[in-house]
Amino acid sequence: MDFAPKPVRMAIVRAQGLGKTYRVADKQPGLAGTLRHFVNRRERTIAAVRDVSFSIEPGEFVGFLGANGAGKTTTLKMLTGLIHPTSGTVEVAGCLPHRRQAAFLGQITLVMGQKQQLIWDLPPLDSLRVNAAVYGIPPAESRRRIDELAEMLELGDELRRPVRKLSLGQRMKAELLAALLHRPSVLFLDEPTLGLDVNAQARVRSFLADYNRRFGATVLLTSHYMADITALCPRVLLIHEGRLFYDGGLETLTQRLAPCREVRLELQAPLGAEAFASYGDVEAIEGREVRLLIPRERLTEQVGRLLADLAVVDLSVSDPPIEDIIGRLFHQGALA
Amino acid sequence: MRRPLAQRLAHARRIAAVLLSSQYAYMLEYRAEIVLWALSGVLPFIMLGLWSAVDAGGGLGMSSLQLARYFLAAFVVRQFTIVWVMYTFEEDNLSGRLSPYLLQPLPLVWRYVAAHLSEQATRLPFVVMLVGLFFLLYPAAFWWPSFSSLLLTVLATLSAFALRFLMQFTLTMVCFWSEKASALERLLYLPYLYLSGLVAPLALYPEAVRNVAFWTPFPYMIDVPARILAGEPVPIGPSFAAMAAWAALLLPINLLLWRRGLRHYSAMGA
Numbered sequence: 001m002d003f004a005p006k007p008v009r010m011a012i013v014r015a016q017g018l019g020k021t022y023r024v025a026d027k028q029p030g031l032a033g034t035l036r037h038f039v040n041r042r043e044r045t046i047a048a049v050r051d052v053s054f055s056i057e058p059g060e061f062v063g064f065l066g067a068n069g070a071g072k073t074t075t076l077k078m079l080t081g082l083i084h085p086t087s088g089t090v091e092v093a094g095c096l097p098h099r100r101q102a103a104f105l106g107q108i109t110l111v112m113g114q115k116q117q118l119i120w121d122l123p124p125l126d127s128l129r130v131n132a133a134v135y136g137i138p139p140a141e142s143r144r145r146i147d148e149l150a151e152m153l154e155l156g157d158e159l160r161r162p163v164r165k166l167s168l169g170q171r172m173k174a175e176l177l178a179a180l181l182h183r184p185s186v187l188f189l190d191e192p193t194l195g196l197d198v199n200a201q202a203r204v205r206s207f208l209a210d211y212n213r214r215f216g217a218t219v220l221l222t223s224h225y226m227a228d229i230t231a232l233c234p235r236v237l238l239i240h241e242g243r244l245f246y247d248g249g250l251e252t253l254t255q256r257l258a259p260c261r262e263v264r265l266e267l268q269a270p271l272g273a274e275a276f277a278s279y280g281d282v283e284a285i286e287g288r289e290v291r292l293l294i295p296r297e298r299l300t301e302q303v304g305r306l307l308a309d310l311a312v313v314d315l316s317v318s319d320p321p322i323e324d325i326i327g328r329l330f331h332q333g334a335l336a
Numbered sequence: 337m338r339r340p341l342a343q344r345l346a347h348a349r350r351i352a353a354v355l356l357s358s359q360y361a362y363m364l365e366y367r368a369e370i371v372l373w374a375l376s377g378v379l380p381f382i383m384l385g386l387w388s389a390v391d392a393g394g395g396l397g398m399s400s401l402q403l404a405r406y407f408l409a410a411f412v413v414r415q416f417t418i419v420w421v422m423y424t425f426e427e428d429n430l431s432g433r434l435s436p437y438l439l440q441p442l443p444l445v446w447r448y449v450a451a452h453l454s455e456q457a458t459r460l461p462f463v464v465m466l467v468g469l470f471f472l473l474y475p476a477a478f479w480w481p482s483f484s485s486l487l488l489t490v491l492a493t494l495s496a497f498a499l500r501f502l503m504q505f506t507l508t509m510v511c512f513w514s515e516k517a518s519a520l521e522r523l524l525y526l527p528y529l530y531l532s533g534l535v536a537p538l539a540l541y542p543e544a545v546r547n548v549a550f551w552t553p554f555p556y557m558i559d560v561p562a563r564i565l566a567g568e569p570v571p572i573g574p575s576f577a578a579m580a581a582w583a584a585l586l587l588p589i590n591l592l593l594w595r596r597g598l599r600h601y602s603a604m605g606a
Contacts, residue, residue: 022602082435082603100598102441110439117436119358121365126358133354134442136347179436 011055012186012218013079017088018052019242020074021045048074050242051088056220058185061212063233063250064222065326071242072222076188079220080110093186106135109184113194116175118163124174125159128181135182142181149177153207169200176204180211187211189221193228205231238326254319257326260293262318263303268311279306288313351442352450359454367458374462377414380407381470383535398539402568404477406537408470409565413489413558414534415463416456417497421448422508422521429511435603445505452501485564488572492561495579500557502583506590512597527552533559539568553582 026044027037049071056062066072077083078090081097081104090097095104118127125146132142150159153173158166166174172192180187189208193201205228212219212232223229229236229250236253238246246253263280267288276282279302280294294302299317306312339347363370384407388400398406425448428434437444471478481489507524510517529535531554538546538559549555560575 077435077603080439082438083601084599098599100438105439105441108439110436112432112435115432115436117433119362122358122361126361129354130358131440133347133351134440 010058012058012093013054013056013220014091015055015075015079015088016053016090018049018075018078018085018090019047019087020049020071020078020083021047021086047242049078049085049239052239052242052244053088054237054244054247056218058218059212059216060235061209061219061233062221063229063236064220064239065229065236066222066239070239072239073190074242075239076110076190076220076222080108080188081105082110106182107184108186108188109179109182110188111176111179111190111192113172113191116163116171118171118174118178120163123160123162124166124178127163127178128159131178131181137182145181145183146177149180152210153177154203169196169203172196172200172204173207176207183215185215185217187217187219187221189219189223191223192221193223193225201225201227208232255296258319260295261299263292263294263299263306264314264316264318265290265292265306265310265312266314268313271310275310351446355447355450356454356457359450360457363451363454363458370455370458371462373418374415374459374466377411377418378466379534380411380414383407387536387540398537401477402566403537404474405479405566406562406568408467408477409489409562410534410537410558412463412467412565413493413496413561415459416493417500417557417561418455419452419497419500419504421452421501422504422511422518424448424451425505425508426511426515426518430515432603434601438598438601448505449501452497456497479567481565481567485567489561489565492556492564492575495576496557496561499553499579499582499586502586502590503553506586506593509590509593509597512593512600528554528557531555532557533562537563537568539563550578553579556582 022045023043024046025037026042027033052071052075064072064075074083078085079092079097081092081100084098093104093107095101095107097104097108118124119130128142128146131137132139137145146159150156153176155170155173155177158170158174159177163171163174176192187208192208193204196204208219208221209232211217219232221228221233233250235248236246236250237244238253246256260280262283267290270285270288271290273282273285276290276292280292280298283291283293285291303315303317307315384404387403387407425434428437434444437447504521507520508517510520531538531549531552533555538549538555541549556575556579560570563570564572
């Protein structure tokens, strides 16, 4: 037996019982409501995040999923120290984020798809010079890093053009360069591919995977594009109405949330829905094309029966898209 | 472990240089706007016209030449003490631009200080041109201040700018609690306008008003540096001491509000 001690990996991000409540104005519509609100302002407390606990190990690439308003961005703001938690504790890279010590700030970055840190009217290189000075990166080293990251991001002359003249995709890549120049070890990415076209999304995605591999960086990524999550994140956190609902592998989530697989059939002649009742649930019928949902454990048996019983021209089996699964679950309130 | 002082100073120098140069480049993108701002600061010239008309009988206690020099000096001082940090901070806060800056290891205030200093550098040529034009139209008012009064003027103007910036930046902290904190600055503009010496030299005010005014920070923001530049008698020591006292009062309040404000910050718009 091997009694050699196994290396213990310390979590680089640790949240314990994290909660955040906000006070928001409670105003009724109409003139009467406006006047009442002016004279007697009422507020109510909203719990944006409730009792969220998880930890992330160095080098992990974790997806953070949830509908709009689920509490993803609020959690990211607490992890970066931008806002103070109402309850619970959070530790990132061995520091308490809300103290905003230089040692902590030098190790993290937050990229928000809709926000920018680059100076709008100047070329990105001007903002990069500022960042290099702020983070104390020597000029020669900062030039080397800019070249390296620009190559990974496929950026060239764009760095010399005013930011306002860049396309959304070019701007996002320049933002990423600015956010990563100090080579942070923990990346918090909030919708970094939002609004980008499919090609630009793919380039940003491959850059993030490359950065994670090359520098061993830890990444927590929120995205509405499931392609980002499936391509990058072996592990996902699922948050709903401020509570952490799931923490584990993406595969397991898919199996747990989608006990059925989708079978697409192309038939020689159209048939009515009643003809498929004994095989599984009919999702859709469009002429000769049929989509069925069949429980995983009965898949082999039912596919065999379909091929034997019906005049099938083509048949394919796939998992339903994960956004459909999660969307359906949120919609049905199945997470409660 | 803290780095040696020399390294920290070199780091600070580098940050100052790149912040100032990038902000200057940014301001130059808006040079037309800055010309308009400089032109919009001609209130002292308007006041000069008004007071000269009032003083037609010579009963004000200041000659027309003294008045002209005072208002020209007030114009110059005003150009280098204009502060707008509250408006920018409020906009940055509401739009979410504040968040990325807060996540960098550089106190936010230095970005705004650099922006103000760069804007002053951009104004400089236009101010020189307007001063030249003034002397062209009113050659009798020309004077050349001594080196020592010029040095004192620069010091007093820098101190006035620092005091005005500190005062407005302290008020700016209200932005952490209110989305329309700039209304406070608009309210404060009235006493600033009347007690700073922008509309009239404080020497022309009734003694009681003047005595009260000098217990506020406002006269040190325009009147004192302008009178030094115009060659009028000024109690130098007490004036600088008063500015230092106001700064010493405001700085801890500012730091306290900053810390409290950060606790309250909700990272709006992000």
